[in-house]
Amino acid sequence: MSNSYKIAVLPGDGIGPEVCAEAVRVLQTISELFKHDFQFHHALCGGAAYTEHKNHLPQSTIDLVKQCDAVLFGSVGGPTDAQEDPKWKDAEKNCILGLRKNFNLAVNIRPAKIYSMLPDLSPLKPTIVQAGVDMVIVRELISGIYFGEHSTKDGVARDVMIYSEEEIRVPVKFAFETARNRSKRLTVVDKANVLDCSRLWRKVTKEVAASYPDVAFDFMYIDNAVMQLIKNPSQFDVIVTGNMFGDILSDAASVLPGSLGLMPSASLGEKIHLFEPIGGSAPDIAGKGIANPIAQILSGALLLRYSFKMEKEAALIEKAVNAVLESGLRTGDLTRDRSNVVGSKAMGDAIVHQIQTLYRA
Numbered sequence: 001m002s003n004s005y006k007i008a009v010l011p012g013d014g015i016g017p018e019v020c021a022e023a024v025r026v027l028q029t030i031s032e033l034f035k036h037d038f039q040f041h042h043a044l045c046g047g048a049a050y051t052e053h054k055n056h057l058p059q060s061t062i063d064l065v066k067q068c069d070a071v072l073f074g075s076v077g078g079p080t081d082a083q084e085d086p087k088w089k090d091a092e093k094n095c096i097l098g099l100r101k102n103f104n105l106a107v108n109i110r111p112a113k114i115y116s117m118l119p120d121l122s123p124l125k126p127t128i129v130q131a132g133v134d135m136v137i138v139r140e141l142i143s144g145i146y147f148g149e150h151s152t153k154d155g156v157a158r159d160v161m162i163y164s165e166e167e168i169r170v171p172v173k174f175a176f177e178t179a180r181n182r183s184k185r186l187t188v189v190d191k192a193n194v195l196d197c198s199r200l201w202r203k204v205t206k207e208v209a210a211s212y213p214d215v216a217f218d219f220m221y222i223d224n225a226v227m228q229l230i231k232n233p234s235q236f237d238v239i240v241t242g243n244m245f246g247d248i249l250s251d252a253a254s255v256l257p258g259s260l261g262l263m264p265s266a267s268l269g270e271k272i273h274l275f276e277p278i279g280g281s282a283p284d285i286a287g288k289g290i291a292n293p294i295a296q297i298l299s300g301a302l303l304l305r306y307s308f309k310m311e312k313e314a315a316l317i318e319k320a321v322n323a324v325l326e327s328g329l330r331t332g333d334l335t336r337d338r339s340n341v342v343g344s345k346a347m348g349d350a351i352v353h354q355i356q357t358l359y360r361a
Contacts, residue, residue, distance in 0.1 A: 003035075003036060003037055004037040004039065005036065005037065005038050005039065005069050005070070005307075005308055006039045006041060006067065006068040006069050006070075007027070007038055007039065007040050007041070007068060007069065007070050007071070007072055007303070008041050008042075008043060008064055008065045008068035008070070008071045008072070009024060009040050009041065009042045009043070009071075009072050010042075010043055010044075010045045010061065010065075010071060010072070010073045010074060011042070011048075011074040012045050012046040012047075012048060012073065012074040012075050012076040012095070012281065013046045013047045013048055013074075013075060013076050013077055013078060013091070013281045013283070013286075014075055014076075014077065014078070014280070014281025014282050014283045014286040015074075015075065015281060015282045015285060015286050015291035015344075016046075016074025016075040016076070016281055017074065018286070018287075018289065018291050018293070018344050019074065019277065019291050019292070019293040019295075019296035019297075019344060020072060020074045020296060021344075021348075022293035022296065022297060022344055022345065022347070022348030022351075023072060023293065023296040023297045023299065023300040024040055024072070024300075025348055025352055026297050026300055026317060026348065026351060026352060026355065027040075027072075027300050027303075027304075028040075029352050029355050029356065030304065030310075030313045030316070030317065030355065033355070033356070033359050034310075034312075034313055036310075036313075041064055041067075041068060043060065043061040043064045043065070044058065044060075044061060045057055045061055045073075045076055045095045046075075046076025046077065046091045046092070046095050046281075047076065047077070047078050047087045047088055047091050049061060049095075050086070050087045050091065051087065054086075056076070056090070056091045056094035056095045056098070057094055057095045057098040057099065062098075062102055065099070065102075065103065065272065066272075068272065069272065069307060069308070070272060070273055070274075070275065070303050070307035070308070071099070071103075071272060071273070071274040071275065072275055072276075072296075072299065072300060072303060073099075073274050073275065073276035073299075074276065074277075074281075074296065075276070075277065075279065075280055075281040075282075076091050076092050076095045076096070076281060077091050077092045077280055077281040077283070078091065078281070078283055079283045079284075099267075099274060100141060100142055100267065101142070103269040103270075103271070103272050103274070104142065104269045104270050105141055105142065105267035105268065105269045105273070105274055106140065106141055106142050106143075106167075106170050106171065106268065106269065106270075107138060107139070107140065107141060107170060107171045107174050107267070107268040108138070108139040108140075108141045108246065108250070108265065108266070108267050108268075109136060109137075109138055109139075109178075109265060109266040109267075109268065109302070109306070110136070110137040110138075110139065110246075110250040110253065110254070110263070110265045110278065111134075111135070111136050111137075111263075111264065111265075111298075111302075112133065112134075112135050112136075112137065112233075112250075112253035112254065112256055112257065112263070113133060113134045113135075113257060113262075114129050114132070114133040114134075114233075114256055114257050114258075115257065115262065115322070115325055116132070117322075117325050117326050118257070118258065118262075118325065118334060120258075121257065121258025121259055121334065122256055122257060122258045123255060123256075123258065124230065124233070124256065128231070128232070128233070129233070129234070129256075131234035132234055133233045133234050133256055133257075134237075135233070135236040135237055135238070135239065135253065136178055136182070136237070136238050136239070137238075137239045137240075137241070137246060137249055137250045137253055138171050138174055138175040138178060138238065138239065138240040138241075138246075139171070139240075139241060139242075139243065139245075139246025139247070139249075139250060140163075140167065140168070140170075140171040140241070140242050140243050140246065141171075141243060141246075141267060142167075142243075143162065143163055143164075143167040143242075143243060144161055144162070144163060144197070144242045144243035144244055145159055145160070145161035145243065145244050146243050146244060146247075147162075147243070148160035148161050148162050161195070161197050161244075162197070163197045163200055163201070163242065165200065165203075165204050168200060168201050168204040168205075168242075169204050169207075169208060171240055172188070172201075172204055172205050172208045172240055173208050174240075174268070175188075175238055175239075175240035176208055176209065176211070176212040176215050176217075178238050179212075179215045179217075179237065179238040180212060180214060180215055182237055182238060183237040183238075184214055184215045184216060185215070185216050185217075185237040185238065186215055186216070186217040186218075186237070186238045186239075186240065187217070187218055187219075187220050187225070187236055187237075187238070187239045187240075188201065188202070188205050188217060188218070188219050188220070188239075188240055188241065189219075189220050189221070189222050189225045189239055189240070189241035189245055189246075189249060190202065190219060190220075190221065190222065190241065190242070190245070191221055191222050191223075191245070192219065192221070193221065197242070198242075201242065202219060205217065205219075205240075222241070222245045222248070222249075225239070225241075225245075225249060226248065226249065226252055229249065229252050229253060229256075230252070233253075233256055250265075250278075254278055258334075259292065259333045259334055260277070260278055260279035260280075260295065260333075261277075261279060261291070261292030261293075261294055261295050261331060261333045261334065262292070262294055262295055262298070262334075263277060263278045263279065263295050263298075264276075264277055264278070264295050264296070264298035264299035264301070264302055265277070265278050265299065265302075266299070266302045266303075266306055268306060272307075273303070273306055273307045275299040275300065275302050275303040275306075275307075276296075276299055277295030277296045277298075277299055278295065279295060288343075289343040289344050289345060290331065290332055290343050290344065291331070291344050292331040292332075292333050292334065292344070292347065293331075293344045293347055293348050294321055294331075294347065294351075297317065297321065297348070297351060298317070298318065298321060300317065301313075301314040301315075301317035301318050302314065304317070316355055316358060316359065317351075317355065319358055320351050320354035320355040320358055321351060323354045323358065324347070324350045324351050324354050327350075328340055329342055329346075329347065329350050330342070331343070331344070331347055
């Protein structure tokens with residue numbers, strides 16, 4: 001890949017355009033400091049696309065993404081009381097699943113971290129989180145029960161879970177690679193006491209593990225894993241699991257930091273990866289300039305790390321976010337004290353300034 005990088009920006013709906021704008025500013029700052037050539041190409045998706053194209057994921061957006069090296073995605077969806085409006089009906093489903101299908105986004109990465117300067121935000125007791133919580137959940141994203149056969153006939157419903165060895169190997173290999181670069185600990189979550197699919201996950205995991213003798217791994221049933229995630233989250237470093245179990249675990253883990261505004265994610269494909277905050281479009285605060293842009297900015301850091309292999313640049317963004325939070329600056333979702341609350345742009349300004357300061361230090 002040359003020193004010129006094309007980034008597709010799909011802001012979407014609600015607060016998406018506001019927080020995407022701050023993430024783009026941060027990436028532009030990185031581009032200037034490190035002499036990279038980041039080219040940003042905007043496209044419509046979700047309700048914003050429906051207004052113009054009568055389609056939540058128009059072909060023009062798909063074509064643009066195909067020409068880019070990575071995707072920075074905002075959020076899609078409208079007010080809960082307008083879900084039957086064609087503009088909003090299935091907007092998220094059509095857009096997100098369409099992108100996953102078109103670009104084979106098979107591996108989902110969901111970091112979950114409790115920031116030391118924000119312990120009171122977590123719903124867990126201080127005694128539980130005092131050891132520190134910093135984990136990554138790796139979820140298989142395009143197979144399993146969500147993509148199997150679904151039918152209801154004569155009062156009987158049927159949902160089929162199917163996994164091939166290769167569909168398992170891709171996320172498991174990625175999880176071992178991730179663990180190798182962190183604390184060299186991996187937990188594989190399944191239900192192998194009941195499901196043949198889970199037993200196949202264990203077989204493939206043991207085969208892949210042979211190539212990673214430096215990584216310690218263990219297996220845990222999903223029911224115990226959910227309990228342990230709340231009871232003792234600091235025991236986890238990297239978790240890998242299937243589509244449905246990953247959905248459950250990552251949503252549970254998203255509660256731990258205390259705000260969705262701190263939670264980025266990545267969905268990795270064969271050629272192109274997509275990066276987005278896990279929170280929704282929050283139409284109730286859209287246009288007010290008060291949304292927390294940190295999750296979107298951290299998604300930009302993941303973009304640099306996984307799409308462009310720019311570890312130094314990604315780490316600088318993450319360090320700057322930490323420093324700004326250490327300084328006491330807060331968006332409304334991060335504090336009950338209104339005395340030091342800032343809006344989206346002011347938080348973006350502070351992070352940009354901190355990146356510049358840390359770079360020159």
